[in-house]
Amino acid sequence: MAVRMATAAYVRIRTWLIAALVVAVLGAGCGTRPETGFLVPVAAINAEGTAHTILVATTRKRDERPGTFFGGERATPLDFARIEVSVPRGHKSGEIEWASTAPGNAQTDFVVRRAGYLDGERAFVRSLNAQLAAHPRGNRKVMLFIHGYNTMFAEGLYRFAQVVHDAKSPAVPVLFTWASRGELTQYVYDNNSATTARDDLERTIRLIFASDADEVNILAHSMGNWVTVEALRQIKISGGLAQISKLGNLVLAAPDIDLDVFKSQMRRFGKPRKPFFIVLSKDDKALSASRFIAGGQERLGAGSNAAELAELGAVVIDLSDVAATDSSNHGKFAQLAAIAPQLERALAQGVDRKPGAAQEAVGDSLSAVVSLPIKILGLPLRIIAQ
Secondary structure, eight states, X not given: OHHHHHHHHHHHHHHHHHHHHHHHHHOTTOOOOOOSSTTSOOOOSTTOSEEEEXXXXXXXXXXXXXXXXXEEEEEEEEEEEXXXXXXXXXXXXXXXXXXXXXXOOTTTSOEEEEEEEEOHHHHHHHHHHHHHTTSOTTOOEXXXXXXXXXXXXXXXXXXXXXXXXXXXXXXXXXXXXXXXXXXXXXXXXXXXXXXXXXXXXXXHXXXXXXXXXXXXXXXXXXXXXXXXXXXXXXXXXXXXXXXXXXXXXXXEXXXXXXXXXXXXHHHHHOSOSSOEEXXXXXXXXXXXXXXXXXXXXXXXXXXXXXHHHHHTTEEEEEOTTSOOSXXXXXXXXXXXXXXXXXXXXXXXXXXXXXXXXXXEEOTTOOOOEESSOEEETTEEEEEEOO
């Protein structure tokens, strides 16, 4: 009896310590969260801002509260929506201009213009193909985004809209959003929700690859990388995708994955024919908290051995020298969106491993990518590749 009581007390203390650590690491500066009401459509007046229509595939349960659409609980089957987000004219790159009160002002805030559920897979694919048809053949691209831990639906939606807007991406944006409760102390629930969503993300990927898209790019953040890599692993085990040639860039940003688990996943994949990208930062406080929760196991996005990751077939983009806009240093990937065209051109020119001083890249002036520090439009980063 005494042993059981001591064990129970230890579990309670450890749980309290984990919660306290996560709150201390991530909670500083947090304001009101957009739990409900922030997705009520706001009528456009004089067409303020820029609109982006985002398709949604989700394992979240519908939330009947006005302006919420989806909550943090799990649901089956896979559900779909189409939401038009407006980014204000005065938008600052890398930021989300949150409304102080719901639903917001289109002149100053991220707001929704139109929104509605879609009736199943066929409606989702029809809507996707209709948006792709607005682009010429050969340039019909999709960007699929999978968010991370502690993310409410509105937060994942608006973050993706910010990335799409700042990158000036011509791709049709698709958000896959799994059932995160959006609470700091719900790490285990979120991790299980991400794992539960593997089959549905695989199904979403297959639907997109079977669409009229010419190219499919995938961006995952934080714990979203776990469900993404697992879904891709399942696809690999099942024989792959008939349209795998459509795969464009695969970007794993601040991945919250056990490093040893990732290595085992990569052994299943084998060295990829086309490099994928790992965006990491050694000062990521959120991943430090995740490492503590995981019993000290290194997280992939913490960047302890970038050279080893490069040997697995990755191109590593190290943002350790970049000043973050969030207190946890976990959202730096969002700042890359503004330099995406220049970064893509630089990466396409190859990697030069000859030692040299840091270079300043403005527009197309960078002649080669180096493994030493470089700057692209003033943003300092390191790129490591085999």
